Amino acid sequence: MFERPQSGERAVLVHAGPDGAPDDLEQQEFAELARSAGAVLVGEIVSARKRPDPRYFIGKGKLDELKALIHAEHAELVISSTPLNPSQERNLEKELKCRVLDRAGLILDIFAQRARSFEGKLQVELAQLRHLSTRLVRGWTHLERQKGGIGLRGPGETQLETDRRLLGARIKQLKSRLEHVDTRRTMNRQNRVRAEIPTVALVGYTNAGKSTLFNKLTDAGVYVQDQLFATLDPTVRRVELPGGQAIVLADTVGFIRDLPHELVAAFRSTLQEAREADLILHVIDASDPNRWQRVRQVNSVLKQLDAERVPQIRVYNKIDMLELTPRVNNRQTGEGRAVWLSAQTGEGVDLLLETIGERLKPATITGIIRLAPDQGRIRAKLYELGAIVNESTSDDGRWVLELKLAERDLRRLFKREDLEEHLLEPLPVDEAAVAANSD
Numbered sequence: 001m002f003e004r005p006q007s008g009e010r011a012v013l014v015h016a017g018p019d020g021a022p023d024d025l026e027q028q029e030f031a032e033l034a035r036s037a038g039a040v041l042v043g044e045i046v047s048a049r050k051r052p053d054p055r056y057f058i059g060k061g062k063l064d065e066l067k068a069l070i071h072a073e074h075a076e077l078v079i080s081s082t083p084l085n086p087s088q089e090r091n092l093e094k095e096l097k098c099r100v101l102d103r104a105g106l107i108l109d110i111f112a113q114r115a116r117s118f119e120g121k122l123q124v125e126l127a128q129l130r131h132l133s134t135r136l137v138r139g140w141t142h143l144e145r146q147k148g149g150i151g152l153r154g155p156g157e158t159q160l161e162t163d164r165r166l167l168g169a170r171i172k173q174l175k176s177r178l179e180h181v182d183t184r185r186t187m188n189r190q191n192r193v194r195a196e197i198p199t200v201a202l203v204g205y206t207n208a209g210k211s212t213l214f215n216k217l218t219d220a221g222v223y224v225q226d227q228l229f230a231t232l233d234p235t236v237r238r239v240e241l242p243g244g245q246a247i248v249l250a251d252t253v254g255f256i257r258d259l260p261h262e263l264v265a266a267f268r269s270t271l272q273e274a275r276e277a278d279l280i281l282h283v284i285d286a287s288d289p290n291r292w293q294r295v296r297q298v299n300s301v302l303k304q305l306d307a308e309r310v311p312q313i314r315v316y317n318k319i320d321m322l323e324l325t326p327r328v329n330n331r332q333t334g335e336g337r338a339v340w341l342s343a344q345t346g347e348g349v350d351l352l353l354e355t356i357g358e359r360l361k362p363a364t365i366t367g368i369i370r371l372a373p374d375q376g377r378i379r380a381k382l383y384e385l386g387a388i389v390n391e392s393t394s395d396d397g398r399w400v401l402e403l404k405l406a407e408r409d410l411r412r413l414f415k416r417e418d419l420e421e422h423l424l425e426p427l428p429v430d431e432a433a434v435a436a437n438s439d
Contacts, residue, residue, distance in 0.1 A: 009038055009039055009040050009076065009077065010039075010040050010042050010073065010074060010075045010076045010077065011034055011039040011040065011041055011042065011075060011076070011077040011078070011079050012041075012042060012043040012044065012045065012066065012069055012070060012073065012075045012077070012078050012079070013027075013030060013031060013034060013041060013043070013044045013045070013079050013081065014044075014045050014047065014058065014066065014078060014079065014080045014081065015027050015030065015044065015045070015046045015047070015081045016046075016047040016048070016049070016052075016057060016058055016062075016080060016081060016082050025290055025293075026081070026257075027044075027046070027081075029256075029257070030079075030081045030103070031044070033103070033106055033107065033110065034079055034106065036110050037106055037109050037110045037113065038113070039077065039079065042073040042074075042075050043069045043073050043075065045058075045062060045065060045066055045069065047059070047062045054088075055087075055088065055091050056088060056091055056092055056095065057080070057082070057084055057088045057092075063095065066078065066096065067095070067096060070096055070098060075098060076098055076099065077098060077099045077100075077101065078092065078096060078098060078099070078100045078101070079100075079101045079102070079103075079106055080100065080101070080102045080103065081102075081103055082102065082103065083102050083103065083104060084100070084102040089102065104131060105131065107256070108124070108127055108128050108131055111124045111127065112124050112125075112128060118181070122174055122177055122178050122181070123178065125174060126171065126174040126175065126178065129167055129170055129171050129174070130171065132167065133164070133167050133168075133171070197238075197246055197247065197248055198245075198247045198248070198278040198279065198360045199247070199248045199250060199276065199277045199278055199279075200239075200247050200248070200249050200250070200277060200278065200279045200280070200281060200356060200360075201249075201250045201252055201274040201277035201279075201280050201281070201310075202214055202249065202250065202251050202252060202280075202281050202283060203252055203255065203274050203280055203281070203282055203283070203298060203302065204254060204255065204282060204283030204284060204298060204315075205254060205255055205256065205284070205285070205294040205297065205298055206254030206255060206256050207254065207285070208254070208283045208284055208285045208288075208294070208317060209283055209285065209317040209318060209343045209344070210251060210252075210254060210283045211251060212317075212343040212344060213281075213283060213315065213317060213341075213343035213349075214235065214237075214249065214251040215343075216343050216346055216349055217237075217239055217249060217349065217352075217353070218237035218239055218249055235250070235251045236248055236249070236250045236251075237249050239353075241353055241354075241356060241357040241360075242350075242353055242354055242357060243357050243361075245357060245360065245361075247356065247360065250274075250277065252274055255297065255298045255301045256297070257297050274302065274305060274307045274310065275305050275306055275307040275310065277307075277310055278310075278311075278360060279310070279311050279312070279313065279356065279359055279360060280302075280307070280310045280311065280312045280313070281312075281313050281315050281352075281356075282295070282298060282312050282313070282314050282315065283315045283317055284314055284315065284316050284317065285317060285318055286316035286317060286318050286319055286321075286322060286324070286340065287318045287321040287322055295314075311359065312337075313336060313337065313338065313339060313352075313355060313356065313359060314337065314338040314339075315338075315339050315341065315352060316338060316339070316340045316341070317341060317342065317343050318342060318343075318344070319340050319341060319342050319347070319348065320342040320344060320345050320347065324340060325340075325347075326339075326340055326341050326342075326347050326348025326351055327339075327340050327348075327351070328340075328351050328355055336355035336358060336359065339351050339352045339355050362406040362407060362408055362409075364404060364405065364406060364407065365403070365404070365405060365406075365407045365410050365424070366389075366402075366403065366404045366427055367402075367403055367424040367425055367426055367427060368400060368401065368402050368403070368424070368425045368426075368427060368428075369382075369401050369403060369423055369424050369425070370394065370398045370399065370400055370401075370423070370425075371398060371399045371401065372397075372398055373397055373398070373399075375399075378413070378417055378419075379399055379401065381413060381417075382401060382403065382405075382413075385405055385409055385413070386405070387403045387404060387405035387409070387410075388401050388402070388403060389402045389403065389404050390402040402427070403424070410424070
């Protein structure tokens, strides 16, 4: 019986697809994924079939070609760009006498290498076990040798049942630990909401430059490398905008085409920073000729997270590679919708901070409020907020105050002083000015 090898980095890539051969971009990205995992690429095979072979996925001719290539290059690993079902993976390993991995398994392996924080390691292990639980096939691998002896195993328990039981117990344990971590994260998020500190989440296709931009904005020292999924662990830092407003900036895991659903599920609590954010910075590699395809793929993942309605600013990074100058693209309403910058050189970062400040500027309310002589404390509070534009006194001795202040400050004051919101009257219309404008 074939025992699955546990080591070996010399890899042959198999680019296969039921709808024709993958395009050059997909092949290039897959090769980069393999290198990011530490594989040494010694060969590639491209296969296109209208209908995958149920036993091996690829056809008999390609299987013989793959066998010969493995033998010639002394390869120890075969990585498939398309998903393989458990039996196909097992059959290929028996036939090729080497380890076989598909795209989802490759990405999970990269995540396992890159996770550094306690939460990140738990999430990756949970994703790996969920993936493994769908691939328990008798005969070539198992988690632990079958137990023997009185009282050490269930009556008639097979190796497959033992593996399933061990997996189920570990998955349950990981979920419990992650729930505790998620509770702390939720409490921190609620504290930020109570303090009214807006959260801005960085999202983007992997290797678009998110971590470089995050470091430029926060001096956080997050690990940066020109490779896919260089950083996985979420990082949150406080940033002060040019106007003095404080925000919390959250870096998230990079997205990629066909991100395994096990990872989306495992990292859902981390990616919730994007769903709960007040604003999303969608970082895009401006030098990538296929950037629009990347944008659609990131938005697809955001939709899975119910985050597609969060306001976005598109950040076109790496303009230094295109020799472009920093700029801001505005909507017809005047608000910034896109910023072109270089996180590497810092060009345009000031424009991004200004645009974030404009987008997060609290709504302003103007109006008139009339206060009785015994409401001097409220009048003093309004002066503290710098909200009083003009003051006069009515015939009945009331203060008539013209106000201009942030909506949230006004609502907080009204709630604290138990005032009705209808007490704020609209400013009177300047009929002379209206007539002059109409002329």
